[in-house]
Amino acid sequence: MKKQINWGIIGLGKIANKFATALASVENTKLYAVASRDREKAVVFSEMHNAEVSYGVYKQLMEDEKVDVIYIATPHSLHYDLTMECIKNGKAVLCEKPFAMNIEEAREMVSLARSKKVFLMEALWTMFLPHYQYLLDIIRSGEYGKVRSIKADFGFEAEFDRNKRMFNKSLGGGSLLDIGIYPIFLAYTILGKPERIEASAEFAETGVDAECEMKFLYPEGVQANLHSSFRKKTPTIAEIELEKAVINLHSRFHEPTLVSIIAKGNEKTKDFEVETNGYNFEAAHVNEMLLEGKMESNKWSLDNTLDLMGLLDEVRQEIGLEY
Template sequence: MTNHNMNTNKTIKWGILGCGNIAHYFAQDLGSIPNAKLHAVASRNLQKAKDFGEKYDAPQAYGSYEELSKDNEIDVIYIATPHVFHHENTIMCLNNNKAVLCEKPFAMNISQVEEMISIAKEKQIFLMEALWTYFLPHYDHVLKLIGSKEFGNVKTVTADFGFAATFNPDGRLFNKKLGGGSLLDVGIYPLFAALSILGYPDKIEANATFGKTGVDETCTMKLEYSNGTSASLFSAISKDTNTEAIIEFEKATIKINTQFHKPSSITILKNGVSESFEFPVTTNGYNYEAIHVQNMLLQNRTESTIMTFDKSLQLIKMLDTVREKIGLQYS
């Protein structure tokens, strides 16, 4: 049903919950979107929230997440806290009737994700996992090429995402209490690539290396499909990798160039000839998902037409399965 009275000029007022690095990138990009206004930010440290708010012209700063979730001016809240808090933060915002865009991974396991989705459905409030890669121009282009069957069927997907993080046992990457490890932080991107290109696998194999804090520092994953296709995936927080996605078709190979999950370029290799395609992006790239969220809200939708609940459920199910295979448990 189309809402013909849709007011496309309505300003959407955003709240940002959590003031870490990713929140800064997101706030910068909100500034590039017509009809988007950063209205309020919250940190558990009021001074941090005030400094953040000042930097991005947000009129309101709160020293508690609860206060932000109760601000009646806000249309939608972007949740940018560590993984372990996504579930409780999302539910609090939904219970205060706020639409939510929650950073990936959506939550720590499938039961948490199911609860978040069921509350959003029950209250008929918009909720989406912030898998920004899905909305980036280069990635959208690749998915259209796959759909067109121009190069035949996909045979294999190879994707990796690794970086050498500075070891800090208390930092969120290495701290088990904060949902640390390579899988949830960056392994989610190669898994997402396989899911968005090949669908849900029939078989998942995985193994990992663990560091002294008990989190996976590298994770190797193999997905197999009944039609014979497969995906080889890798993630690491202990070493730098190419961070590319390579899609092998019957008639060509597409390489999504380094840092495939971010705004990037692609190279198509066909009959021995290589051709590159640029997708110039002037922002950090978070504006694309934010614009999508605004469009969904203006259409009174309660679920994304792209990053659907089903996609989020399949993704968390894959993450849960990999964790089970590698023997990684969070309390």
């Protein structure tokens, strides 16, 4: 593949804006094309982020021969159809989290990408942030012993609007898929899949979870207590207790942030001095994988994505949430 990677973006909302802003800082990268069902929105977005081409039809972007990889930033409910169509057009895909609406969709997406030998990755950007890689390196080193417990939350007060994505069941709304995925991701990447899940939720009148409480239970009494909410602002921090230390990811733990380690009565805090919003790290990783001819990430594999999707499904089953 050529050295410069031409990106396309489908779905031009808030996340797409953040991604496009960060993409401008990635070397040998160009935001080449954008697409929205609202043609005027596509034109405005392309002018704002210096994209060369704008489309009012998604399929036109998928068929553009100059596009190397497509970032899908639409509501969750569209991820499956759009990813499948992109893969059928031979386009590499970075699909925003959650990857799909359920494990069945996710398996089909992965199966098609692997059979067609097309790169596919879930956009779980936290995995590629320096502070998170630092955390995982420390835990894997065993320097502070085994993990004994995890606490992580993500909550903010969202104004109820039955038509907006967050509360709209037809668009995959609810706190679990939108933000609960981050505490679950943290528990999974540190401790793996649990032996058992306990979960409860409070529901909005549209039938989606407005708040979700989760407990992941592991061998030897290890557990992860996780929480997501659209009803109240929470600290949005993560605390990992190990045998010889406590590691804190400061607010907001899923974004570029500080990491503190408390051991032997002393606390040391590391600042990673990230100068962007952080989305550039996952984009740079995708570029690296494409240039190396890889079909999936060596840091966040499609098997990882399937595991995470399975955990989300288990929690949904526990709380009685069906889409």
